Amino acid sequence: xxxxxxxxxxxxxxxxxxxxxxxxxxxxxxxxxxxxxxxxxxxxxxxxxxxxxxxxxxxxxxxxxxxxxxxxxxxxxxxxxxxxxxxxxxxxxxxxxxxxxxxxxxxxxxxxxxxxxxxxxxxxxxxxxxxxxxxxxxxxxxxxxxxxxxxxxxxxxxxxxxxxxxxxxx
Numbered sequence: 001x002x003x004x005x006x007x008x009x010x011x012x013x014x015x016x017x018x019x020x021x022x023x024x025x026x027x028x029x030x031x032x033x034x035x036x037x038x039x040x041x042x043x044x045x046x047x048x049x050x051x052x053x054x055x056x057x058x059x060x061x062x063x064x065x066x067x068x069x070x071x072x073x074x075x076x077x078x079x080x081x082x083x084x085x086x087x088x089x090x091x092x093x094x095x096x097x098x099x100x101x102x103x104x105x106x107x108x109x110x111x112x113x114x115x116x117x118x119x120x121x122x123x124x125x126x127x128x129x130x131x132x133x134x135x136x137x138x139x140x141x142x143x144x145x146x147x148x149x150x151x152x153x154x155x156x157x158x159x160x161x162x163x164x165x166x167x168x169x170x
Contacts, residue, residue: 001112001131008019015152020149026123028123030142032064045157046085046091046094046122046123046170047085047086047087047090047092047093047094048082048085048086048087048093048094048095048096048122049087049088049089049090049091049093049094049095050088050093050095051075051078051079051087051096051098052095052096052097053070053071053074053075053078053098053099053100054097054098054099054100055067055068055070055071055099055100056099057058057099057100057101057102058070058100058101058103061101061103062103063103065146065149065150066103066105066149066153067100067152069149069150069154070100070103070116070153070156070157073153073154073157073158074098074100074157074160074161077157077158077160078096078098078161078163078164079159080161080164081161081164081165082096082161082164082165082170085170094122094123095122096121097120097121097122098118098119098120098121098122098164099119099120100106100116100118101117101118101119102115102116102117102118102119103115103116103117103153103156104116105135105149105152105153107124108134108135108137109134109135109136110134113132113133113134113135114132114133114134114135114152114155114156115130115131115132115156116130116131116132116156116157116159116160117129117130118135118160120164122168125168127164127167127168128169129160129163129164130163131156131159131160131163132156132159133152133155133156133158133159135152
């Protein structure tokens, strides 16, 4: 009986050792990818003095309430996300210009997310952006549809701000 349990222990130890050896290959060092000119980070000393948001193309596409909500929410989220780069009143700092081209409010869920598309310009460098946010319908949305739509646009504005920071490497 004792020989059988020793054999089981040896088998388990051997199986564990082979699994550990197999998984150790997953920890191999990865080679660094070559960066292209388009993916170069923004200079580390870039400071932002002001943020301008243009929603004129958005007014033509979806109308004024949605464009106004984006116009109200986006500067605040951009300033919050880029707080370490903000330098209001610095004469040498750049102006971040953002143009929102379109907003699509989907039907809800991960299959049809809300989307915001636009272009950001900083120091002459243009970056096209697309941000998504997933909306899950709530029973209160039917009672307060305008507040629900405004909340969805605010969630898109926040996602857009974080996407901008990541894509421009700020």
